[in-house]
Amino acid sequence: MVSYEILAEGIMRGDASIVESEVNKALSEGAEARHILVNGLIGGMSVVGKRFRAGEMFLPEVLMSANAMHRGLDIVKPLLAKSGQKATEKIVIGTVEGDIHDIGKKIVVFLLEGNGYEVTDLGVDVKAEVFAQAIEEHEPVILGMSALLTTTMQNMGKTIDLLKEKGLREKIRIIVGGAPVDEQFARSIGADGYAPDAGSxxxxxxxLITS
Structure with missing residues (x-):
């Protein structure tokens, strides 16, 4: 039976070489790509997310873990595609128009990917129309919006209003986050949820997906 403990530990330590070696070893021992993804890669990043939220890991360490996880994903993704296996759900995420802050959003993306989600990152300074186009194109179940400025957080509400106009709002769940954002603001603009940090x-x- 294939053990994924060393693989998961490699991700937690941010050691891409260990991750690559253990993924290839597991494949040579007959492990399915799906099992490697769930038990090794996602398992390791899930622990990273919990430790980050608890303040036991810090941004540079999370970035190293994410890089290590992606080294493993690069190996198993083509195999998953061949077998017909896909990520569980699609998510679109971006920093709203006028805001170019990116680090917090990237951590969220890394952790979501590490938990098996297919994430489309639209980047920063994303206009409401671009969010709408991405929803039509990718058909995600979740839209995530980030803002770090009080002057730009209002664009979250404008984006939601546009989605309503286009008949897209009811097709997705919307979450928001960022330094100036709180639960009250999220409710006021009609979002489905607020996350104070990446782990949350x-x-x-x-x-939201299971509710």
Whole structure:
């Protein structure tokens, strides 16, 4: 039976070489790509997310873990595609128009990908129309919006208003986050949830998808 403990530990330590070696070893021992993804890669990043939220890991360490996880994903993704396996759910995420802050959003993306979601990152300074186009194109179950400025957080509400106009709002769940954002603001603009940090965002996505 294939053990994924060393693989998961490699991700937690941010050691891409260990991850690559253990993924290839598991494949050579007959492990399915799906099992490697769930038990090794996602398992390791899930622990990283919990430790980050608890303040036991910090941004540079999370970035190293994400890089290590992606090294493994690069190996198993083509195999998953061949077998017909796909990520569980699609998520579109971006920083709203006028805001170019990116680090917090990237951590959310890394953790979501590490938990098996297919994430389309639209980047920064994303106009409401671009969010709408991405929803039509990718058909996600979740839209995530981030803002770090009080002057740009209002564009979250404008984006939701546009989605309503286009008949897209009821097709997705919307979560928001960022330094100036709070639960009250999220409710006021009609979002489905607010996440104060990256770890909370992953938990919130899971709850919204299963509710």
């Amino acid at each position: 965002a992953v938990e919130l996505v899971g709850k």
